[in-house]
Amino acid sequence: MSLVYQLPQHPEKRDEIVEEIRTRGIGFPLTSGLRSLVATKSGNDALLRRTLEEAERRRTNPTASALPSEAEANELLARTRVATLAAAEAMPDFIVKQLIKRTAAYGNTNNWIPLDNLSIAVSYRANVGEEYKVLTVNGMPLGQEVKESKDYSKYVGGASSSGVEYISSLADLFKPESRTSFKPVDTDLLQTRRTIVYEYEVRKPHSRLTLTADKTSAANVGSRGRIWIDRGTNRVLRFEQIATEIPPDFPITAASSLIDYDWVTIGENKFVLPTRSEVLITA
Structure with missing residues (x-):
């Protein structure tokens, strides 16, 4: 120690x-x-x-x-891949309100200073994915010029990352074109559920993660991180994503997110959706 x-x-x-x-x-x-x-x-x-x-x-x-055998870990991962992709396909169209509290800290002080509070409408359609529309900033509505789009940072300023919320980013992780590598590394207990923790990596050429800075500057990056898979339901309960291969001259030098998932009722059915997320961006 x-x-x-x-x-x-x-x-x-x-x-x-x-x-x-x-x-x-x-x-x-x-x-x-x-x-x-x-x-x-x-x-x-x-x-x-x-x-x-x-x-x-x-x-x-x-x-x-104890970690499961390699065969058992691979079988759990395969079942989770099938379940995650099937769930993304079966997800109904919906709109939810996302509340974001933005804070900033200097250096490694961890002294977080409140910046603003955002209220954002998030819509999901299977053929489009997630789109965002800023409703209010610190309780004040924005003008009619605000449009629904994949990136809301141009309306509120600051740095942001795409592909870190809701459904699409997790589904992308399991798609063949992402060429994601997985490795079981740990066990954990989440929401009283026994989970296996896998490390993963997606190289930049196959990644859909994008960082945006100063409204006009954007960069495609790779990612690595971990996922927590429920042994009983074959579903991801936590998703950590850390940006990699960031261009050295890009304003954002580091970015990460941590998303917790749980069962949420939409209509008469239950779906696994994010309940909490934390995004850290260093610029």
Whole structure:
């Protein structure tokens, strides 16, 4: 745990710590004092916290927390691919209201300063995917010139990323043309459900992820991250996406998102849809 003390000055060591914990586990109880120490030194980093909690579950119950065999992991992934693509095809057209709270922090301070609150209408149609229309900014409606489109950043300014919300991005991950590579790396407990965590990577030539900066500048990028698959339902409950292969001269230097999914009722049927998302952009 000596690396934890270096995090305030070297936050880039987080991934190294996470990898060490996943590889070696922990041989000591995860006490409340230790949880508090890690939260303080890491700026309450969610990934590090979840990794430690899962390591504690493996320590106390190694049998239940063990990774499945390669064959079982591949079978679960194959079932999830079929279920995810089928669900995207069967998803009805709908419109929902998305509430976004935008904040900013300087450097690695994690001192988040509120910027604005956006209310956005998100429509989904199977033949189009998601489209967005800004309804209000800080409670004030925008003018009639606001149109529904794939990118709403031109109306509100700031940096944004496409392909990180709702249905399309998750379905794209499982499409053959994305050539996504998957690797089972961990287990976790989400919403009381036992999950297998897979790392994935989509190289830039096959990626549909786009970053937008300053309303006019956009870049296609690759992505990597993890997905949490429910062992019982073959559905993704959490989707992490980290932008890769960002052009060195692009204003955005890093971008990531974390989306939690759950069952949502539309009409008389239930569908797996996002319930919460967090997007971090460094520019």
